[in-house]
Amino acid sequence: MHELTLAERALGIVEKTAREAGAQRVTRIRLSIGALAHVDPDTMQYCCEVVSRDSLAEGAQIEVTRAPGLAWCSTCQAEVALAQVGEPCPACGGYQLKITDGDQMQVVDISIE
Amino acid sequence: MCVTCGCGGGDASIDGHDLRYAPRQRKDAAAPKAGTFRPMGGHSHAPLDANHAPEMTAERVLRIEQDILSGNDAQAAANRAQFAARGLFVLNFVSSPGSGKTTLLVDTIQRWAARTPLAVIEGDQQTANDAERIRATGAPAVQINTGKGCHLDAHMVAQAAEQLATQAQMPQNGLLLIENVGNLVCPAAFDLGEAHKVVILSVTEGEDKPLKYPDMFRAADLLLISKIDLLPHLDFDVAAAIRYARQVRPDLPVIQLSSKTGAGCAAWQAWLESGVQRASSGMLP
Numbered sequence: 001m002h003e004l005t006l007a008e009r010a011l012g013i014v015e016k017t018a019r020e021a022g023a024q025r026v027t028r029i030r031l032s033i034g035a036l037a038h039v040d041p042d043t044m045q046y047c048c049e050v051v052s053r054d055s056l057a058e059g060a061q062i063e064v065t066r067a068p069g070l071a072w073c074s075t076c077q078a079e080v081a082l083a084q085v086g087e088p089c090p091a092c093g094g095y096q097l098k099i100t101d102g103d104q105m106q107v108v109d110i111s112i113e
Numbered sequence: 114m115c116v117t118c119g120c121g122g123g124d125a126s127i128d129g130h131d132l133r134y135a136p137r138q139r140k141d142a143a144a145p146k147a148g149t150f151r152p153m154g155g156h157s158h159a160p161l162d163a164n165h166a167p168e169m170t171a172e173r174v175l176r177i178e179q180d181i182l183s184g185n186d187a188q189a190a191a192n193r194a195q196f197a198a199r200g201l202f203v204l205n206f207v208s209s210p211g212s213g214k215t216t217l218l219v220d221t222i223q224r225w226a227a228r229t230p231l232a233v234i235e236g237d238q239q240t241a242n243d244a245e246r247i248r249a250t251g252a253p254a255v256q257i258n259t260g261k262g263c264h265l266d267a268h269m270v271a272q273a274a275e276q277l278a279t280q281a282q283m284p285q286n287g288l289l290l291i292e293n294v295g296n297l298v299c300p301a302a303f304d305l306g307e308a309h310k311v312v313i314l315s316v317t318e319g320e321d322k323p324l325k326y327p328d329m330f331r332a333a334d335l336l337l338i339s340k341i342d343l344l345p346h347l348d349f350d351v352a353a354a355i356r357y358a359r360q361v362r363p364d365l366p367v368i369q370l371s372s373k374t375g376a377g378c379a380a381w382q383a384w385l386e387s388g389v390q391r392a393s394s395g396m397l398p
Binding site for chain 1: 181213262323328332359360361363
């Protein structure tokens with residue numbers, strides 16, 4: 001997939017923030033990747049490590065937290081858990097689902113020195 | 114380069130000219146002036162930061178909470194505003210390689226018969242073949258070559274639109290058709306500023322593609338099932354394909370067509386026309 005491009009964009013956000021804060025080094029990066037986002041978290045973590053070489057974030061610890069997927073089922077008129085896009089509503093078995101949470105790809109915070 | 118699909122920036126171009134991206138600053142360029150933050154004078158960071166006195170390691174946490182694609186999304190919003198100001202109906206065509214996107218575009222342009230002005234932005238990793246096929250119809254086209262990249266992004270489209278404007282080929286109150294790189298995965302994540310993503314599934318593919326590549330079908334607002342003239346020779350189950358697509362994107366509108374026989378093309382042209390009318394009267398969301 002496109003994890004490398006996304007990792008480059010994430011690093012851009014990290015470096016800009018770190019530079020503006022006068023940081024010498026980024027020691028930790030926390031990302032939040034929803035369960036329904038278009039990326040594989042392990043690949044994302046690996047790509048972040050690759051792109052951070054020769055940057056302010058070289059050697060930074062990269063943590064990826066997974067937010068659970070949620071969807072609104074218009075049949076049940078309720079918010080339900082959704083593990084994967086394309087799966088049915090766990091309550092009624094239908095597919096009238098609109099994703100409400102868990103598709104985010106976010107830089108949450110960084111630790112700097 | 115991406116280990117999975119080969120994507121990665123760096124060598125993209127528009128009509129053969131380099132794409133402009135702000136170069137990413139490296140550590141050397143970004144480091145503050147000597148003495149501003151260094152606890153023990155100039156030194157290199159040894160593996161265990163042995164030179165740092167413990168009390169001098171002032172670690173701070175900065176909250177960011179920013180979407181990784183926020184830069185792309187901001188540019189996409191700017192593109193959308195620019196397209197709206199021109200009354201343009203902009204579509205982002207996505208599919209696997211070989212579904213017949215360019216053939217469908219050529220046929221669509223011919224059937225449109227200059228009803229309104231239109232232009233095309235073509236995306237491929239390499240070659241200008243597709244833009245040349247479009248230009249052969251008489252319609253203006255700009256070719257983006259993404260190099261190793263596996264998708265178009267909003268900045269590429271902004272520069273391609275600028276190129277069309279420079280050549281006085283950017284339409285007003287008409288259609289802008291963007292053909293994305295043939296790839297059912299990566300283009301799903303990138304908003305280009307279009308009104309709709311249109312996903313094309315040809316009947317020579319598997320009908321379960323919507324389940325295999327759900328992100329793309331979820332991102333689309335219209336499904337075109339193409340090459341239906343071949344159905345008598347194939348085992349493709351149209352009803353199943355539509356059912357699968359609507360599992361990931363409830364109520365997804367579907368048009369079945371063949372540019373060979375013209376079947377379904379009138380419905381497709383009517384769909385385009387209603388979009389152009391909404392765009393030129395400022396009624397797009």
